[in-house]
Amino acid sequence: MAKKNEPEFMLNWRLRAYRHWLKMTEPHWAHLKVAPVDYQAISYYSAPKSKKDGPKSLDDIDPEIRATYDKLGIPLVEQMALAGIAVDAVFDSVSVATTFKEKLNELGIVFCSFSEAVQEHPELVEKYLGSVVPYTDNFYATLNSAVFSDGSFCYIPKGVRCPMELSTYFRINAANTGQFERTLIVADEGSYVSYLEGCTAPMRDENQLHAAVVELVALPGATIKYSTVQNWYPGDAEGRGGIYNFVTKRGKAFENAKLSWTQVETGSAITWKYPSCILFGDNSVGEFYSVALTSNHQQADTGTKMIHIGKNTKSTIVSKGISAIKGQNSYRGQVLINKGAEGARNYSQCDSMLLGSECGAHTFPYIDVHNPTAVVEHEATTSKIGEDQIFYCQQRGISAEDAVSMIVNGFCKEVFRELPMEFAVEAQKLLGISLEGSVG
Amino acid sequence: MLEIKNLQARVEGKQILRGVDLTVNAGEVHAIMGPNGTGKSTLAQVLAGRDTYEVEGEVLYRGKDLLEMDPEDRAREGVFMAFQYPVEIPGVSSSYFLKTALNAIRKHRGEEELDAMEFLTLAKEKLRLLDMDEVFLKRSVNEGFSGGEKKRNDIFQMAVLDPKLCILDETDSGLDIDALKVVAAGVNKMRSPDRAIVVITHYQRLLEYITPDVVHVLYGGKIARTGGADLALELEAKGYAWLEQGGAKGAASYAS
Numbered sequence: 001m002a003k004k005n006e007p008e009f010m011l012n013w014r015l016r017a018y019r020h021w022l023k024m025t026e027p028h029w030a031h032l033k034v035a036p037v038d039y040q041a042i043s044y045y046s047a048p049k050s051k052k053d054g055p056k057s058l059d060d061i062d063p064e065i066r067a068t069y070d071k072l073g074i075p076l077v078e079q080m081a082l083a084g085i086a087v088d089a090v091f092d093s094v095s096v097a098t099t100f101k102e103k104l105n106e107l108g109i110v111f112c113s114f115s116e117a118v119q120e121h122p123e124l125v126e127k128y129l130g131s132v133v134p135y136t137d138n139f140y141a142t143l144n145s146a147v148f149s150d151g152s153f154c155y156i157p158k159g160v161r162c163p164m165e166l167s168t169y170f171r172i173n174a175a176n177t178g179q180f181e182r183t184l185i186v187a188d189e190g191s192y193v194s195y196l197e198g199c200t201a202p203m204r205d206e207n208q209l210h211a212a213v214v215e216l217v218a219l220p221g222a223t224i225k226y227s228t229v230q231n232w233y234p235g236d237a238e239g240r241g242g243i244y245n246f247v248t249k250r251g252k253a254f255e256n257a258k259l260s261w262t263q264v265e266t267g268s269a270i271t272w273k274y275p276s277c278i279l280f281g282d283n284s285v286g287e288f289y290s291v292a293l294t295s296n297h298q299q300a301d302t303g304t305k306m307i308h309i310g311k312n313t314k315s316t317i318v319s320k321g322i323s324a325i326k327g328q329n330s331y332r333g334q335v336l337i338n339k340g341a342e343g344a345r346n347y348s349q350c351d352s353m354l355l356g357s358e359c360g361a362h363t364f365p366y367i368d369v370h371n372p373t374a375v376v377e378h379e380a381t382t383s384k385i386g387e388d389q390i391f392y393c394q395q396r397g398i399s400a401e402d403a404v405s406m407i408v409n410g411f412c413k414e415v416f417r418e419l420p421m422e423f424a425v426e427a428q429k430l431l432g433i434s435l436e437g438s439v440g
Numbered sequence: 441m442l443e444i445k446n447l448q449a450r451v452e453g454k455q456i457l458r459g460v461d462l463t464v465n466a467g468e469v470h471a472i473m474g475p476n477g478t479g480k481s482t483l484a485q486v487l488a489g490r491d492t493y494e495v496e497g498e499v500l501y502r503g504k505d506l507l508e509m510d511p512e513d514r515a516r517e518g519v520f521m522a523f524q525y526p527v528e529i530p531g532v533s534s535s536y537f538l539k540t541a542l543n544a545i546r547k548h549r550g551e552e553e554l555d556a557m558e559f560l561t562l563a564k565e566k567l568r569l570l571d572m573d574e575v576f577l578k579r580s581v582n583e584g585f586s587g588g589e590k591k592r593n594d595i596f597q598m599a600v601l602d603p604k605l606c607i608l609d610e611t612d613s614g615l616d617i618d619a620l621k622v623v624a625a626g627v628n629k630m631r632s633p634d635r636a637i638v639v640i641t642h643y644q645r646l647l648e649y650i651t652p653d654v655v656h657v658l659y660g661g662k663i664a665r666t667g668g669a670d671l672a673l674e675l676e677a678k679g680y681a682w683l684e685q686g687g688a689k690g691a692a693s694y695a696s
Contacts, residue, residue, distance in 0.1 A: 387492075392527045394511035395488050395520075396541035396597065397548070406540065410531025410580065 006118055009126050017135035017145035024139045030301040031330040031362055032270055034244065100164070110155040111166055114182050117153035124155055128186050132215040132252045132278065140211040141248040144180045148213070151182035156191040156222070165420050167196040181212040187222035187257075194225040196423060209244045210268075216251030216259055220281060223258040224251060227419055228275075229427055231267035231434075234298050242269025242298070249273060255281030255310065262418045264427045265292040265300060266434045274332065276305035279313035279341075286315040289415040291427075293408075293434055294327030294359070303333035303364075308341040308374070317348040320412045323359035324435060330362040337374040344374045352382040353411050355404065355435070405432035441466045441636040442487075442506075442605060447497035449479070449486050456482045458661035459497070464605075467633040471647055471672060472640045474658035475680040480640045481524055483658065484609040488521040489514050501605065515541075516548035518604030522594040522611045529581035534593065535563060537581045538600055545601060566599040570626045588619035595626040606630065606637045612646035624649030644676040659683050 028034075104111055110121060117125050135145035156162055187193050197214075210232070218224045226249075235242025245268040251259040261275040271294075277286030288304035306315035321329040335346045352361035363380050385407055393403030409416070409428050416424045442464040449457040456479045464470050474480050486493055489511030499506040506514060529537065542562075543553040554562065560577075567574055572592060582590050591611050598606055608627065612620055627637065627650050639650060647655075647669070655671040657664045657680075664683055665671065675682070 386527065388527050389529055391488075391490055391511060392523065392529070393537075393541075395515050395523075396537075396601065397512055397515035397544040398541050399512050399544070402540070402544075406532055406537070407529055410529055413531035 006115075007122050009122070010118055013130065013135060014146050017142050018147075020136050021139070021142040021146055024142060026139055030272055030332070031328070031364070032272060032299050032301050034270060103163070107160050107163070108157040109160065109162055110153065112153055114148070114151040114153050114184070117184075121153070121155065124186065125153070125184070128215070128217050129184060130215075132217060132250050133213050133248050138248060140246045141213050144182060144211050144213045144248070148180040148182040151184075151212070153183075154185040154193065154195065156187045156193045158188040159190045160188075161191065162193040165194050165196050179210045179212075181210075183212070183214040184217075185215070185224055185226070186217045187219060187224050189219045190221040191219075192223045194420065195227070196420065197226065197228045198230050210246065212247045212249075214247070214249040214275075216249075218251060218253045218257035218259050218284075220255045220257060222254075223260070225260045226251070226262070226275070227423060228261075228263040228265075229423060229430070230263070230265045230271070231430060233269075234267050234296065235269040237296050244268065244270045245272065246270075247273040249275035250278065250305075251276070251286075252278040252280050253284035253286060256283045257281060258285040258287075260287040260289075260418070261304065262289040262415065263291070263302075264415070264419070264430070265290070265302060266430055268300075269298060271298075271300040271302055273302050274304055276307065277315060278307045278309065279315065279344075280309050282310040283312045284310055285313070287418075288315075288317045288319070288333075289418045290319045291322070291412045291415045291431075292320070292329055292331075293322040293324070293431060294329045295324040295434055297326050299328045301330040301332055303331045305334040305336070306346060308335075308337045308344040308346070311340070311342040311344075313341055313344045315346045317346070317350070318414050319348075319350045320415055321350070321352045321361055322355070322408055322411070322431075322435075323352070323361050324355040326358045328360045328362070330364060332364040332366075334366040334368065335376055335378075337369040337371050337376065339370045341371050342373050344371060346374075346376045348376075348378045350378075350380045351411070352380075353408065354382065354384045355408075401436060402432075404435055408432075408435060441468075441502060442638075443498075443500040445498040445500075447483075447486065447499060448495070449482050450494040451482075451492060456493075456661055457486070460658070460661070460663055462656065462663060464636045464638060466604075466636050468653045469631060469637045469639065469650065471650075471652035471655045472638060472658050473642070473644075473655060473672060473675060474664075476642065478658050479661045480642075480658050481609055484521055484524075484607050484638075484640055487514075487607060488519065512544070513548075515601075515603075516545045519607070520598050520601055520603035520605065521607045521609060522591070522598060524610040524613065526582050526585075526590040526594050528583045528585075530583050532581050533577070534579055534581050535560070535577040538563065538577075538597055541597070542601060563600055566596060569599060569629060570596050571622060572596055587614035588616060591615060591623055592619065592626075595623055599626065599630065604635055606635065608637070608639045608641075610640055610642060612641055612643065620646065621649060644672045647672045657683060 133141050135142055154166060185195060216224045216226060232243040232245060233241065253259045259277045263275060265271050275288060279286050286306050290302065292300045292302050294300045303319060304317055317333055319331045321331055323329040329352065331350045333348065335348065337344045348365065350363050354361055361382055365378055367376055367378065369376060385404065389407055390400055390403045393406065394400055408431055416427060419427060444460055444462040447457055447460040460483060472480055482493065486495055495507060501519065539559045546553055563577060564574060567576065570592065576593060582593060585593060611623060615623060624646060631637065639646065639652065652669055654666065655669060656666045657675065
């Protein structure tokens with residue numbers, strides 16, 4: 001890592017993480033079938049990929065991925081960038097990104113790559129890195145801490161309301177962040193930020209294992225809204241290939257602060273993630289809205305943890321799982337009310353929808369209450385997409401495929417309305433595309 | 441408009457329709473009556489294209505082989521069925537659902553798709569026609585609707601989609617008298633020389649408000665008797681048991 005010319009605190013932190021990782025073993029408690037991963041075979045640091053190795057033109061890209069780009073209506077230059085094709089010509093979003101950065105600078109907002117932050121704002125990084133997800137946290141987070149190559153850093157100063165959605169999309173050709181991505185967002189007192197991660201387009205990627213870490217710090221009175229659309233390569237219809245997405249995402253909310261996670265997970269062969277909230281300060285609020293779709297041989301074990309520490313803390317969980325063909329979908333969530341969390345409240349709703357008879361939906365709620373004043377509600381439903389619902393739509397002139405997409409989108413409405421507008425529209429299209437071929 | 445010849449339908453090996461013959465011309469209203477379990481709903485479902493049945497026979501719709509078409513293509517060609525039990529689609533607004541359906545049909549006909557404003561204008565006009573509240577458009581399709589509201593919503597959809605052949609499958613069941621009158625008035629407004637309407641019902645009650653041109657009795661999986669509007673009254677007076685006692689004789693010879 002000396003190659004990255006990092007300050008000493010960073011190097012020491014990585015070394016501590018690495019030594020700790022050597023003593024750990026892979027966890028196997030999730031409801032997933034995972035083929036063994038060879039950690040020696042992984043390239044832990046790749047200098048920005050040589051553009052010569054990538055595909056030369058769109059003709060070299062999997063036609064199915066290209067068809068998806070077209071259906072999503074992605075402009076050609078952006079298609080090329082997403083597919084990893086060298087785009088040296090001036091790219092529309094570069095100029096967009098520049099004006100965008102100027103505006104943020106005026107407000108004192110820092111939004112840059114992680115390596116830039118380590119050089120330019122070491123005091124902030126040193127103070128907050130690992131403050132929510134310590135390097136000892138879990139196998140994959142520890143591995144990430146030791147070897148993470150880059151990621152995003154964001155700081156919103158006191159009382160500032162970030163005027164636009166911050167999106168990693170603006171940096172798509174600025175940094176190839178690779179498989180061990182690290183994101184740290186710090187919202188200072190009374191500030192607000194909405195952050196979008198990912199992109200609805202399937203990214204070309206040769207890395208099998210993705211072990212990212214996202215840490216959110218919401219200081220007193222701050223609000224962080226974090227939205228994800230994940231659509232990495234899920235493998236083919238037979239279950240060959242595809243990304244393993246083992247991500248640690250967690251936020252810490254101080255007094256009167258609010259954390260809101262919204263995720264739409266349609267990609268990856270295996271998704272394993274639990275965006276969580278530590279409701280540390282009094283009156284802090286945590287939210288988790290999730291749509292997870294598994295089709296073909298995809299597997300997902302996802303959910304959240306709401307850890308109530310402060311008084312009068314509130315959390316809401318809305319999870320929508322959709323399983324099609326042979327997909328397996330598990331919701332796993334923990335609601336922990338600590339002894340001192342006087343007046344804490346949680347509401348959880350977990351709905352599953354099945355398409356076909358070979359797929360599965362599983363729910364594992366863990367509720368742990370140590371304060372008698374807490375109010376915890378949990379609701380769960382499982383429904384099978386009805387033949388008669390599809391027939392009803394068909395009888396009105398709507399094709400079976402459009403009918404399924406419409407019914408599933410209706411099922412996910414409560415989550416989609418939490419997404420920023422354009423993202424929600426894309427997410428709806430994406431669900432439709434991901435479900436193609438699931439009705440016969 | 442519709443010509444059915446020797447239509448047979450089986451479900452899980454059980455024969456339900458045993459050779460139905462029926463001709464319906466444009467501008468006519470036909471009523472199909474019969475006791476429970478005699479195949480009335482099966483007939484409606486088979487015509488609409490439900491794939492749970494094994495079907496034999498021939499059905500010509502405006503000169504085309506109806507049985508060869510997918511359900512959505514039948515709908516786009518102008519076949520509409522009002523459901524005995526309209527289904528709920530949570531989270532999908534009625535206006536979005538109906539606009540999608542209408543535009544799929546318009547596209548099929550080679551017409552311009554309607555934008556949101558044009559659709560809303562049309563939908564509101566039809567709602568007024570049926571004396572229905574605009575709030576229907578905002579609610580999820582049939583979700584939390586009463587039985588009567590669901591039936592009215594189906595008739596509203598029918599008015600917007602402007603079909604050629606309307607099949608009403610026991611639309612009167614579960615309706616109170618006021619709702620029945622509203623539904624019947626809606627259907628009567630849909631009567632037109634280039635449209636045919638087939639009303640499937642168990643009771644004569646609906647036919648007090650919708651006067652049919654032809655009444656058929658479906659019994660034992662066949663059209664057992666065909667007559668004019670007065671046949672319904674005769675059935676009401678004598679009951680279906682009357683058919684068992686030889687009343688069915690000679691039915692097939694009645695040409696409509």
